Amino acid sequence: xxxxxxxxxxxxxxxxxxxxxxxxxxxxxxxxxxxxxxxxxxxxxxxxxxxxxxxxxxxxxxxxxxxxxxxxxxxxxxxxxxxxxxxxxxxxxxxxxxxxxxxxxxxxxxxxxxxxxxxxxxxxxxxxxxxxxxxxxxxxxxxxxxxxxxxxxxxxxxxxxxxxxxxxxxxxxxxxxxxxxxxxxxxxxxxxxxxxxxxxxxxxxxxxxxxxxxxxxxxxxxxxxxxxxxxxxxxxxxxxxxxxxxxxxxxxxxxxxxxxxxxxxxxxxxxxxxxxxxxxxxxxxxxxxxxxxxxxxxxxxxxxxxxxxxxxxxxxxxxxxxxxxxxxxxxxxxxxxxxxxxxxxxxxxxxxxxxxxxxxxxxxxxxxxxxxxxxxxxxxxxxxxxxxxxxxxxxxxxxxxxxxxxxxxxxxxxxxxxxxxxxxxxxxxxxxxxxxxxxxxxxxxxxxxxxxxx
Numbered sequence: 408x409x410x411x412x413x414x415x416x417x418x419x420x421x422x423x424x425x426x427x428x429x430x431x432x433x434x435x436x437x438x439x440x441x442x443x444x445x446x447x448x449x450x451x452x453x454x455x456x457x458x459x460x461x462x463x464x465x466x467x468x469x470x471x472x473x474x475x476x477x478x479x480x481x482x483x484x485x486x487x488x489x490x491x492x493x494x495x496x497x498x499x500x501x502x503x504x505x506x507x508x509x510x511x512x513x514x515x516x517x518x519x520x521x522x523x524x525x526x527x528x529x530x531x532x533x534x535x536x537x538x539x540x541x542x543x544x545x546x547x548x549x550x551x552x553x554x555x556x557x558x559x560x561x562x563x564x565x566x567x568x569x570x571x572x573x574x575x576x577x578x579x580x581x582x583x584x585x586x587x588x589x590x591x592x593x594x595x596x597x598x599x600x601x602x603x604x605x606x607x608x609x610x611x612x613x614x615x616x617x618x619x620x621x622x623x624x625x626x627x628x629x630x631x632x633x634x635x636x637x638x639x640x641x642x643x644x645x646x647x648x649x650x651x652x653x654x655x656x657x658x659x660x661x662x663x664x665x666x667x668x669x670x671x672x673x674x675x676x677x678x679x680x681x682x683x684x685x686x687x688x689x690x691x692x693x694x695x696x697x698x699x700x701x702x703x704x705x706x707x708x709x710x711x712x713x714x715x716x717x718x719x720x721x722x723x724x725x726x727x728x729x730x731x732x733x734x735x736x737x738x739x740x741x742x743x744x745x746x747x748x749x750x751x752x753x754x755x756x757x758x759x760x761x762x763x764x765x766x767x768x769x770x771x772x773x774x775x776x777x778x779x780x781x782x783x784x785x786x787x788x789x790x791x792x793x794x795x796x797x798x799x800x801x802x803x804x805x806x807x808x809x810x811x812x813x814x815x816x817x818x819x820x821x822x823x824x825x826x827x828x829x830x831x832x833x834x835x836x837x838x839x840x841x842x843x844x845x846x847x848x849x850x851x852x853x854x855x856x857x858x859x860x861x
Contacts, residue, residue, distance in 0.1 A: 427461035430742040433491035433522075435513060436503035437470040437477055440527050440554070443727030444501060444734045445477045455735065459742040467491050492516040499741050501734060502526040511535050518542045518550070523745070525737040527554035527730055533628040533644040536635075540755040547749040551737035556629040557582055557706040559729030560722040561736065566710060567636045567757040573712035575637040577677035577684075579859055582629040584704035584724045585613045585620035586652050586672040590689075591702040594660050594669060600653065612704055612725075622651030623672060623687040630674035633708070634685055638678050639758035640766050643685070648771040650688035659781060659852055662823050663691050666807065668779075669699040673857065682767035684774050691779050691856040698859060709859065717861040772832040777806065780824040781852035782841060786813050790846040791822065797840035798826075801833040819848055825856065 432448065434441055448455065448465055456462040468479055469488035485491060491500055492513055500517040502524060504510050510531050517524050518539070526532065532539070532552050543550045553563045557580070566575065581587050585607055592603040604621065607613035619625045627647040635642050652672050660670050668691035677684040692699050697719055701707040706724030711717050723729035744752050754760060784790045791810075798805065804827040811821040826834070838851045 429462040429464045430459070430738075430745065431464055431466040431496050431498045432501060432738060433467035433469065433494060433497035433499070434465060434501045434503065435469040435488045435491050436505070437468060437472070437474040438503065438505075439727045440730045440734065441470070441501075441503040442474040442477050443731030444503060445474070447728060447731045447735050448738070449478075451735075455739060459739045461742065463738060463742055467494050467497055488513060489516060492520060492522065495520075497522055498745065499523045499525060499738055501738065502528060502531075503734070504528075505530075507531050507534055511539075514539055514550075515542060518546050518548055521546055521548060523549045523551075523741045525551045525734060525741060527552070527734055529555040529625070529628040529632060531555075533631040533642055536632070536642045536755070540760070543755070544749070544760060549741050549744065549749075549752060550755060551741055552632070553737050554730050554733035556632050557708060557720070557722070558584075558724040558726065559732040560706055560708070560720050560724065561733060562708045562710075562720045563632070563636060564736075565718070565720060566633070568753060570710065570712050570715065570718070571757070573714045575678070576711045576713060577675070578633060578637055578708060578710040579673050579675045579698065579857065580626075580630070580633065580706070580708035581671050581698065581701050582633075582674050582706055582708065582724065583620055583623070583626040583672060584706055585617065586623075586626070587701065587706070588612050588704045589621070590652060590655070590660070590670055590672065593655065593657050594664065595702075597657050597661065599657055600655055621653045623649040624651075626672060626674045626687045630676060630685060630687055633674070634676040634683065635763075636757040637676060637710070638683055638766065639756065639763050640683060641763055642756075643768060646685055646768040648686040648688070648774075652689050655689055656852070658821075659779070659854060662781065662811075662821075663779065663854075664694065666691075666779075666809075666823070666825065667694050668692060668856065669694050670854065671698065671701075673698075675857065678766070679769075681773065682769040684769050686771060686774065689854055690776075691854055692859055696859055711861055772835070773830060775828050775830050777828045777856040777858070778826045778834050779852075779854045779856050780822075780826065780838075782822045782824070782847060783819055783849040784822060784844070785846040785848060786818050786820045787846050790844065793844045794822065794841050794847070797844070798824075798837050800840065801829075801837035803827075803829050803833055803837055 469491040707721035
């Protein structure tokens with residue numbers, strides 16, 4: 408690969424600026440994000456050059472089909488995307504095809520050929536980042552991935568660079584726009600999960616197979632990355648506790664609102680003396696909190712650090728040009744450091760590679776939170792005593808308890824409880840006992856509650 412050495416001007420005045428050759432970019436994938444990246448690089452070429460100190464030119468595109476909004480005149484186009492990774496004229500390969508198989512092979516080939524890589528692929532980084540970064544260090548190239556978390560919100564740069572002086576205590580984020588849109592509609596209009604999911608698919612917020620979004624997997628990929636750059640630990644997606652929103656019922660969102668809470672799908676990571684929490688799940692949060700008022704398809708991340716305290720980042724977590732904003736910012740960052748000694752670049756995971764720590768990841772059973780419980784029971788004498796006795800045996804204290812309207816047809820009554828903070832294992836023990844009570848007629852609904860106190 409061309410090593411980006413400067414080309415001097417013909418003017419021998421030493422005060423004249425050095426002219427650097429253009430940086431050559433190859434884009435792989437012209438889908439939603441790829442086409443947005445292509446357009447932003449072309450449309451804002453002049454400002455980008457002023458910021459980067461040299462022009463940045465798209466010289467090669469790898470895509471199965473053309474995109475109607477992308478004029479590739481004068482740009483080499485290959486149907487074999489690996490041709491981009493083999494092209495000696497490409498300095499930076501931008502991987503925007505998604506998935507983890509072909510994308511991994513493409514990324515490793517680009518690195519082996521001495522190319523820098525920019526990607527928006529959170530699954531690729533969460534699952535294979537450790538080995539990708541190791542290969543990049545050996546070749547002296549950079550791998551940038553700002554767009555992999557929260558789309559156009561520059562939260563990775565904020566944590567990795569802006570908060571570098573701090574010890575991160577914890578962070579929590581709404582990092583999946585599809586789930587946030589669904590929960591917002593369920594709260595605002597009392598609609599069912601399935602009803603809103605259909606609308607989300609029609610609007611393009613959710614895929615035909617929405618599993619990654621609604622079951623929390625997408626958010627878990629992103630949380631894996633955030634935790635690593637926050638605490639200096641290796642990427643460990645397999646240790647994230649993941650619970651989605653597909654079983655969420657509008658009645659619980661309504662009851663939560665009456666208690667002064669909203670329900671959000673959160674990714675939470677916290678470091679303590681016992682280890683690191685890594686968890687994605689629905690949670691009740693106070694209705695007046697900033698995070699509770701991030702609605703629709705927006706994303707938000709809150710970071711608590713020892714020196715600066717709380718910082719909050721919010722914006723569009725997906726979409727063509729919002730995500731392209733982060734992709735192109737990464738391209739500019741890489742272009743700025745092409746000639747920099749690799750040992751002096753910002754580390755991929757914020758901490759120097761040889762200083763990452765294998766801190767223990769806490770199993771969910773050891774995590775302490777408060778809980779919302781909804782118990783459906785027959786309106787019979789003594790049933791509440793049996794339920795509270797089960798909670799008492801598990802050493803669980805109740806913060807609030809309410810009994811809702813009796814269903815006159817079947818004689819059943821919902822009992823709503825909010826516990827104080829307790830280990831998950833103790834709540835599971837109590838729920839097992841409560842569900843065994845004869846007059847309890849359905850599974851106990853259990854949703855974690857986070858105050859997000861700073």
